[in-house]
Amino acid sequence: MxxxxxxxxxxxxxxxxxxxxxxxxxxxxxxxxxxxxxxxAWVIPQSVLGNDANPPDSSSVDEDALARPSWFTSALMARRMLALSSSGVIATVFPDSIPPSARTPSTVAGLPIGLREYIADCDGSLPDELSHGGNGDPTILALRVATTFKNIGAGSNLSLEVDWWDHLADAGPVYPGLPDSPAALPRITLFGYLETLPELSDSASATLEKCFLRSHPDAKAWLPGVPGAPHASFWARLVVTQAYWIGGFGDVQQIGWMNVTEWKGIRRRSSLDGVGDGRGWEDVRLPGEKGKQ
Known part of the structure; x- marks a missing residue:
């Protein structure tokens, strides 16, 4: 060579x-x-970038040796953050070709756009035959008129970003020696695909709506099937296939790709057999949290 x-x-x-x-x-x-x-060409050495490979068994990581939470604890924190979050930024891409009749400028064809959307951790409220068991696939109330869902309908990939930055005032200076810093707070980006939920029975719809409206009481006006709603809507969920976590600053928090099996195996009060150490997302707290939720 x-x-x-x-x-x-x-x-x-x-x-x-x-x-x-x-x-x-x-x-x-x-x-x-x-x-x-x-x-x-200048190349950043791998020793600087580090190794972001997904750990094969994150529950075996020695927390004391790393001086940071284990990967399983980080997964619990991420699942808790999803459960307590009512919105997130969904990133999609405009189609490569935009019809002249559209109100969208042709110059944005093929470009990405991120828009905040309503979400809720309501999978456990679905009937057994539809539920994924509360496995971390967030429920989304999608508006047919919204750019996000038009792009997805046209074939766009998507990701969902959720963060804890709005809690900076409660979290305080979580990193020694620095003032309050949003960069020290966690965020996660979920990758996957949007799955439209089928038409639900009246009782199943009422149960799902009750769960979703706890986070979004205003959404009552545009729920699917509401007479006179300003926009047509439908229920969907993001089926998570990958999750990228930034827990904060890397010397005290984990940063990298999560173990998806652990992500999907975590439940509120415990985890499925063989997943981590058995804890659920209720067993951890995020920066600035006070008491039980």
């Missing part, structure tokens, strides 16, 4: 050193640069 082509900097540096045309401090830096092989 041929070595990468070197740039002409080494010879130039030696010439400048001989002529003493630059201050000594600058020359010292240039000469140090000359001692390494330079290529036509």
């Amino acid at each position: 041929k070595s990468p082509a070197k740039l002409a900097l080494p010879s130039a540096c030696k010439l400048l050193a001989v002529l003493n045309m630059l201050p000594q401090t600058v020359l010292t830096g240039l000469l140090a640069l000359c001692s390494v092989s330079l290529t036509s």
Whole structure:
């Protein structure tokens, strides 16, 4: 394998050193640069980027050795954050071709857009034959007129970002030596696909609506099937296939891809057999939380 082509900097540096045309401090830096092989592209060493591979069994991580929560504890925190969140930003992409009749500028074709949407952790409220067992697939009230769902209907991929940044005032300075910092608070991006829920019976609809309206009482005006609603809507859920977690600053929190089996195996009061250490998302607290929810 041929070595990468070197740039002409080494010879130039030696010439400048001989002529003493630059201050000594600058020359010292240039000469140090000359001692390494330079290529036509700068590459960030893997030792700097770290290894973000998903741990095969996050429950086995030694929390004391890492000085940060284990990956399973982080998954519990993420599931708790989803359960306590009423909205998130859904990112989609505009179609590659936008019809001239559309009100959308043709110049945004193929570009991404992120819009905040109503969500709720209501999967456990669905009938047994439809429920995913409360496995962390968020319920979404989708408006047919909304750009988010038009893009998804046109074939766009999607992701959902949920964060804890609105709780900064309660969380305080969660990182020693720094003032209050939103960057020190957790956030998660969920990847997957939107699944439209089938038509529900009256009793199933009432149960789902009760759960969703606890977080969004105003949504009563545009629930599916409401007479005179300003917009047509439908129930859907995001079926999660991957989850990327940023717990805060990396030396005290985990950052990276979560174990999806653990994500889907966590429940409110416990976890499924063989998942983590058996705890549920009620067994953890997020920064700034007070008491039980």
